[in-house]
Amino acid sequence: MSDERIEVLRGALDVLDKQGWSQGFYTNPDGSHCLAGAINTAGMAMSSYSILDAKNALALKNIEEWNDAPERTVEDVKQLLKQAIYDLENEAGS
Numbered sequence: 001m002s003d004e005r006i007e008v009l010r011g012a013l014d015v016l017d018k019q020g021w022s023q024g025f026y027t028n029p030d031g032s033h034c035l036a037g038a039i040n041t042a043g044m045a046m047s048s049y050s051i052l053d054a055k056n057a058l059a060l061k062n063i064e065e066w067n068d069a070p071e072r073t074v075e076d077v078k079q080l081l082k083q084a085i086y087d088l089e090n091e092a093g094s
Helices: 004-019 035-042 048-057 063-068 074-093
Strands: none
Touching: 004 035, 004 048, 004 074, 035 048, 035 063, 035 074, 048 074
């Protein structure tokens, strides 16, 4: 059985790779997304619980504030997603 949290987080990485990353908007007029927007877009075909669970797997107090911090980069965002995926995969394997 697959873990929908992992599917959503992998999908968010794909959204960011294909459509770009932004700050200040869930979805920018140019089609790019913030972290929360990418997760929402990736999870559109899944339950809202899967999206919420995926966001919770990131262990951030406030996704939007973290994403929009002036020092934040797209690489920071992608690394956070990759680490959460890794952690979930190892959690599932234990």
